[in-house]
Structures are given as C-alpha cells and as structure tokens.
Amino acid sequence: MNPIIAKDIKRSYGKVEALKGISFEVSKGEIFGIIGPDGAGKTTLFRILSTLLLADSGEAKIDGFDVIKDYKAIRQIVGYMPGRFSLYQDLSVEENINFFAKLFNTSLKENYYLVEEIYRHIEPFKKRRAGALSGGMKQKLALSCALIHKPSVLFLDEPTTGVDPVSRKEFWHMLKMLKAQGITILVSTPYMDEASLCNRVALIQEGSFLDIDTPENIVNKFDQEIWSANSNNMPKLLIDLRNLKEIKSAFAFGDTNHITIDKETFNKEIIEEKLKSLGHKDIILKGIKPTIEDCFMELAKK
Amino acid sequence: METVIKVENLIKRFGNFTAVDNISFEVKKGEIFGFLGANGAGKTTVMRMLCGLSKPSSGKAIVAGFDVDKDAEEIKKRIGYMSQKFSLYEDLKVWENIKLFAGIYGVKKTDIKAKTDELLRELGFESERETYVKALPLGWKQKLAFSVAIFHEPKVVFLDEPTGGVDPATRRTFWELIYKAAEKGITCFVTTHYMDEAEYCDRVSIMVDGRIDALDTPKRLKEIYSAKNMDEVFQHLAKKAERQAD
Numbered sequence: 001m002n003p004i005i006a007k008d009i010k011r012s013y014g015k016v017e018a019l020k021g022i023s024f025e026v027s028k029g030e031i032f033g034i035i036g037p038d039g040a041g042k043t044t045l046f047r048i049l050s051t052l053l054l055a056d057s058g059e060a061k062i063d064g065f066d067v068i069k070d071y072k073a074i075r076q077i078v079g080y081m082p083g084r085f086s087l088y089q090d091l092s093v094e095e096n097i098n099f100f101a102k103l104f105n106t107s108l109k110e111n112y113y114l115v116e117e118i119y120r121h122i123e124p125f126k127k128r129r130a131g132a133l134s135g136g137m138k139q140k141l142a143l144s145c146a147l148i149h150k151p152s153v154l155f156l157d158e159p160t161t162g163v164d165p166v167s168r169k170e171f172w173h174m175l176k177m178l179k180a181q182g183i184t185i186l187v188s189t190p191y192m193d194e195a196s197l198c199n200r201v202a203l204i205q206e207g208s209f210l211d212i213d214t215p216e217n218i219v220n221k222f223d224q225e226i227w228s229a230n231s232n233n234m235p236k237l238l239i240d241l242r243n244l245k246e247i248k249s250a251f252a253f254g255d256t257n258h259i260t261i262d263k264e265t266f267n268k269e270i271i272e273e274k275l276k277s278l279g280h281k282d283i284i285l286k287g288i289k290p291t292i293e294d295c296f297m298e299l300a301k302k
Numbered sequence: 303m304e305t306v307i308k309v310e311n312l313i314k315r316f317g318n319f320t321a322v323d324n325i326s327f328e329v330k331k332g333e334i335f336g337f338l339g340a341n342g343a344g345k346t347t348v349m350r351m352l353c354g355l356s357k358p359s360s361g362k363a364i365v366a367g368f369d370v371d372k373d374a375e376e377i378k379k380r381i382g383y384m385s386q387k388f389s390l391y392e393d394l395k396v397w398e399n400i401k402l403f404a405g406i407y408g409v410k411k412t413d414i415k416a417k418t419d420e421l422l423r424e425l426g427f428e429s430e431r432e433t434y435v436k437a438l439p440l441g442w443k444q445k446l447a448f449s450v451a452i453f454h455e456p457k458v459v460f461l462d463e464p465t466g467g468v469d470p471a472t473r474r475t476f477w478e479l480i481y482k483a484a485e486k487g488i489t490c491f492v493t494t495h496y497m498d499e500a501e502y503c504d505r506v507s508i509m510v511d512g513r514i515d516a517l518d519t520p521k522r523l524k525e526i527y528s529a530k531n532m533d534e535v536f537q538h539l540a541k542k543a544e545r546q547a548d
Binding site for chain 2: 036037038039040134135136158161162163164165166167168169190191192205235251252253254255293296297300
C-alpha cells in the first residue's frame with residue numbers, strides 16, 4: 001500500500017472552499033511536490049494529512065493508518081515541518097532537538113545518524129537560542145527536529161519560501177539524501193522551478209489539482225506551441241506581441257518573452273516584419289520547450 | 303538624470319558585528335533597481351536605513367534629497383514601502399485602506415477622494431470599493447498594496463519581496479505595474495528571490511556578507527560572470543558568503 005493516499009478531500013472555511021476534492025497517492029521513497037501559489041490550499045492539505053485538521057469529507061491514509069481513527073499512530077510515524085518556524089525560539093538549538101527527541105521516547109544520541117548530515121551544520125551553534133539563528137540555520141534545525149524520531153513520511157510545507165537561491169539549492173540537496181534513506185517526502189513550494197527536483201508533482205490552484213504527473217510529462221503534454229521572443233525593447237515588445245492576432249499570450253520570462261501562438265496564422269517572417277515596422281530591432285524568434293511555469297499558467301487559465 | 307538615492311561608505315554595526323560593510327551606490331530617478339543578496343547578507347538593514355528607520359554607524363545616505371541621519375522624517379514623507387508580509391488591513395474595506403494609508407502619507411483630504419476614484423478605475427477595481435480586503439484574492443491584494451504605497455506619488459518606492467508566493471501570471475502583471483510606476487518617474491527599489499525578476503531590473507546589485515560585490519545591468523553581469531542567466535550570477539557570488547548570522 002502506498003504511504004500517502006488521499007481520496008476526494010474537501011474542506012471549506014465558511015464560504016471559502018479551500019480544497020475542492022483532492023485525490024492522489026504517493027509511493028514509498030518518492031519526493032512528491034505540491035506546487036502552487038499562496039492561498040491555493042497547500043497548507044490546508046498538509047494539516048489534514050498530518051492529522052491537525054479535519055476534512056469536511058473524503059478519506060486519507062498515511063502508511064495504512066486513517067487520519068481520523070488512527071491519528072495517534074500517524075503522529076508517531078510522520079515528521080511535519082510547518083511553513084512558519086514553529087520551534088521554541090527561547091530554547092537553544094540543542095534544547096529544541098532534545099525536547100523533540102524526548103517527546104518520541106528517543107534521544108539525539110540514539111538517532112544521531114539520521115540527522116547527522118543536516119545537524120552537523122548547526123552543531124557548532126548548539127548553545128545558541130533558536131530565535132537568534134539565521135533563516136538557513138532555522139530551516140536546518142526544523143528539519144532535524146522533524147526527523148529525530150525516524151519518521152517514514154515527511155511533510156514539508158513550503159520549506160524554501162523566502163529563502164535565497166543558494167540556500168534553496170542546499171535544501172533540495174538534503175531532501176535528495178533523505179529520499180535515498182527511503183523516506184517518503186511530500187513537499188510544497190510556490191517556486192515553479194523546484195518542480196523539476198521532484199519525482200512527481202501536483203499543480204494546485206484554488207483548491208483543485210490542475211494536473212498530477214512527472215515534471216517531464218507535464219512539459220511534454222503541453223498542447224501549445226511556444227516561442228521565445230526578444231528585441232532591443234523588451235517591455236514594448238511584450239505589449240506589441242499581445243496586440244498581434246497570431247499570438248495568443250505573451251509573458252515576460254527573465255531575459256526573454258514567452259509567447260503561445262495560433263498555429264493556423266503564425267508565420268515567423270511575417271511577425272518579424274510586423275515587429276520591425278513597430279520599431280523593433282535585433283528581433284529573435286525561436287521555437288522552445290515550455291517550462292513548468294508555462295504549463296502552470298496555461299492550465300490555470302482553463 | 304537626477305539621483306534619488308546616493309549612498310557613500312555606509313556602515314552599520316550591531317555591537318561588534320558589521321551588518322553593512324562600507325557600501326556605496328547611486329540610484330537614478332525612474333530606475334528599477336534590483337537589490338539582491340542571500341538571507342542575512344544585510345539587505346533589510348540597508349533598506350531600514352534608507353527608509354529612515356535606522357541610523358548608520360558611519361557613512362552617508364541621501365534619499366529623495368534628504369540625509370537619512372538628520373532628516374529621517376522628511377524622507378518618510380517622500381517614500382513608499384510595501385512588503386509581502388505586511389501590506390493592508392484585512393478588516394478594512396478597499397476604500398478605507400486607501401483613505402487610511404493616504405492620510406498617513408500626508409495626502410490632502412480633498413485630494414484623496416478624487417484620486418481614489420482614479421486609482422480604482424485604473425486597476426479595474428471599481429466594483430470592489432466596498433469589499434473587505436480579506437475577501438480579495440492574493441494577487442489583487444498585492445496590486446492594491448502597491449498602488450497604495452505609491453498613492454502619494456513618492457520619489458522612491460521600496461518593495462521588499464513583493465511577489466513572494468504570488469501565482470505566476472499575477473507575478474508578471476505585478477511587474478507591469480512596477481514598469482508603469484517607473485515610467486511615471488518613481489524610482490523602484492526591489493528585493494526578490496525570483497531570479498527571473500532580476501532580469502526585469504534596469505540595474506541589479508548583489509550583496510554578500512554586508513558588501514556589494516556586484517552592481518551592473520543584468521546583461522553586463524551575465525557577461526562579466528559568463529553566466530547563462532541571473533541565477534548563475536547569483537549562485538556564483540552568493541556561494542562565497544561566509545557569514546552565518548541573519
């Protein structure tokens with residue numbers, strides 16, 4: 001049986017439907033990403049799966065245990081790292097980890113091997129108060145505390161939000177290590193570029209999954225033809241592209257613009273001519289492969 | 303072109319820790335200036351000084367024509383500020399938020415009403431005038447928060463991770479608002495962890511351990527570091543950081 005199974009989970013807050021019927025399964029040792037913006041329902045889903053919140057309807061099982069009937073058993077086997085830093089700010093690094101170890105009848109010494117790779121980065125600061133740690137170190141401490149009781153499933157709710165690109169890379173490296181130990185990881189993120197680091201992802205918006213698949217398949221399934229467009233005046237180019245009937249959408253993407261085209265009417269030479277007549281120079285139009293972010297925007301429109 | 307921010311040998315120490323270590327730079331009127339750096343590099347400390355909320359240990363910073371050390375109150379009247387974490391009062395209606403912030407920023411009562419109508423029209427928010435902010439989608443909140451931050455037509459607007467967690471389409475329309483503000487001559491001083499957004503800036507600075515280790519146009523930075531994109535530039539520079547504290 002898969003370690004995470006969710007069937008038609010619904011949950012509303014008053015009139016707001018936070019989750020509109022979510023179903024998915026995660027296999028053992030998989031890194032499964034829930035990818036979507038703030039307010040999409042990610043945290044609600046995590047809270048339900050970690051037995052901290054009741055769904056209005058639907059079913060969920062973690063390692064075969066029911067989130068309602070067997071909540072006590074689930075709490076023994078999952079590690080949960082909430083989006084907001086939730087350790088004791090006034091306790092030291094060492095006190096925090098000892099506290100969480102003790103809650104689960106274990107000790108840092110006993111399970112040191114589990115957290116070693118992560119904990120040794122913060123061990124030199126073990127006497128420091130958790131509240132006085134840097135963002136990156138807080139994150140490492142929180143992950144160590146979530147791991148100290150040897151969970152088989154790890155829930156990480158937006159562990160990289162507000163974290164700089166270098167620390168984000170480091171964090172994903174740590175997740176890969178944990179995966180290698182056979183831990184099943186459910187992780188959420190608003191950063192689309194992190195999708196490619198997951199085995200499978202679910203794209204979530206307004207309480208519904210837009211798609212569930214491997215990152216490669218999501219990109220390969222994209223049913224639009226996508227081009228990159230550059231000229232000497234990028235902001236103007238974006239506006240001009242949107243006014244062309246051959247172009248269905250145009251968005252800035254870093255140092256280029258991505259456009260989806262109407263295959264019937266699009267002709268590269270004609271578009272280049274039109275852009276030239278609008279005053280653009282150094283025009284480059286190229287057919288490209290979509291990114292997860294392109295896919296997300298297209299799926300979100302439907 | 304008029305210089306709106308001028309920083310010279312700015313230093314900020316907390317005890318024996320040097321958070322900001324002798325930085326100098328200038329930002330022009332209407333420029334979109336990307337202020338990047340790893341967590342703990344000192345970005346927030348610099349922003350606080352430039353907003354007149356914290357005094358430099360030494361060095362000088364002039365914002366909108368006033369010295370941050372001597373005329374902090376004058377600066378506060380001439381800047382706007384928006385962050386992802388705190389933006390608007392959820393339990394006030396759209397028009398109430400506009401009125402409150404406009405009043406705080408010192409816009410004349412008689413001007414507030416007319417300008418509110420204009421703003422709501424421009425954003426296409428006329429039907430939301432009486433809506434409580436908590437009922438707005440996140441993307442709308444962010445757009446409204448930005449519009450409120452520039453309602454009093456400041457010289458500079460400081461945007462602290464304004465697009466964190468926002469969906470991809472809204473993130474892009476948000477940047478179109480930044481472009482519009484810059485065209486009107488408002489200097490936009492932006493921090494972000496999205497490296498594609500660094501490409502939308504006129505110039506980008508990258509802070510490492512309290513210093514500014516790089517400052518140029520995105521195009522030039524990519525050339526200097528032979529990088530494919532700004533993420534590579536950032537990884538290259540920020541990896542060198544030795545500092546641990548935030």
